[in-house]
Amino acid sequence: MSKSESLGLRLGKARVASVPDVADRARRGLLAFASAMAEKGHSPSEIATQVSDGSAAQGIGRVGLSALSTQGLACAEGCAFCCILNGEDGGTITQAEAVELHTALSPLSGQPDGRGWHPKACPALDPETRRCRAYAARPMICRSYVSGDVAACERVAKGEAAEGPGTLAPYHTYLAAIGLSRAALKGAKRVSTYSLAAVAAGAVEGQSLDRTLASARHKPGELDAELKRSKRDMSRAS
Template identity: 45%
Template sequence: MARTGKPAGRAARRRDARAARDAPLDLDGLRARVARAAIPGPADRAERARRLLSAWIGTAAAHGASLRDIVRGLGNGSAAEQLRGALETEISRNPPPVLRDAACRAGCAFCCILDGPDGGTITEVEARRMHGALAPLAGRPDGRDWHPAACPALDPETRTCRAYDERPGLCRAYLSSDAEACRINAEGGAAPGAGLLSTHPDALAVHGLARAALRGVVRVETFALARLNAAALEGRDVDAALDAARHPPKMLDEALRGLVSSAAAARRR
């Protein structure tokens, strides 16, 4: 007997998703992809990222950006970075106590002692910018001459970041109200006081949503901060450094789930 009626809900959703994914991409199609995209992690963060990303696409289109340029900005992390910058500006207008009372000072580099070889999650535009800042310093002593687990971008004498103006959103978002707590954490202890502003998790969620929306269109990648910095200081060109630092796709998902959060992966807590 022939089956009648509507297809099962799950099968219908899969069919519709395949049809939408395979359809030629235009601006409306891109917006629809963003509306359907899903990422791991808290639902409220995903919805916030969706609103931010939709607004970015609308603003870019209103300013005359082509679809190709919009897709490129989503893919290389420019969209996430611009939105992070806007969030930072918003926070700076009315800084929370954790920002007003931050104990962070030049040369206090305990937060730059990394927990493992990865160093944290960065986008392509952040990786390229860090490479540009560090490549001229290739062959010189680096942060690992001060501490074996330190970020290579550090100056081992002054313990200041040699790419400070180009540092990624992860580094910009990390702060502490207690420098002594940072020292304890860097030595493997556990002390309160350090944390991460919401700007980096929000930007990471935007980047994850862009990847989900553009699946099958372009590759949206992430990179390991410490490996990128080390490769730049070894004298590798930008393409070789990106190859050395490229994450497998699961790393962004794990960061978004909090299993390998950007804070935990990059810093001793």
């Protein structure tokens, strides 16, 4: 048995705490990702690396988002209530996303950042224009959090409850894909997640990538807690 078959078998057997449809979609996406990479000539080790750093989960999430309509959404450039990060963490992101975000923001180190507009704003935000300064590198949580009602987003940013804003389904598939990747690669490769707020802050404060990743890395229980929240949200929506 080749190592790529071994990864396929591991993915087939892996389990994640998500609703069954979402877990199945994530597993199919990971298997398709691994198979497409193998067809392009990538080695089993290269494929495992892209599964472990979250590139595979990120790709699955982005493909899912690209198939959705944006009709009825109020989201627009400069509308940034969703970039006010309640809590310290700011959201769960993969290693591939953390590296991309850090690379995009590092050249802006020392410039005024989002916290000049609002103390809890994401450091990636421009405090004047309220546009994301790392738009092309923004992680799945930013791409999939949407709303049809800006006023509801403003209330949520103030810590009030409001109906309307929420994450689109591909975010939940992406999360399940990270969980399956971790389960499948257990004992072979580490699958880490990171705090969006800490990665953005490290980059704009001039910290090296290695130091930022070390300080922003989640404990394993963070992904489990996010998967639990995702499962609860998906169960409520169904």
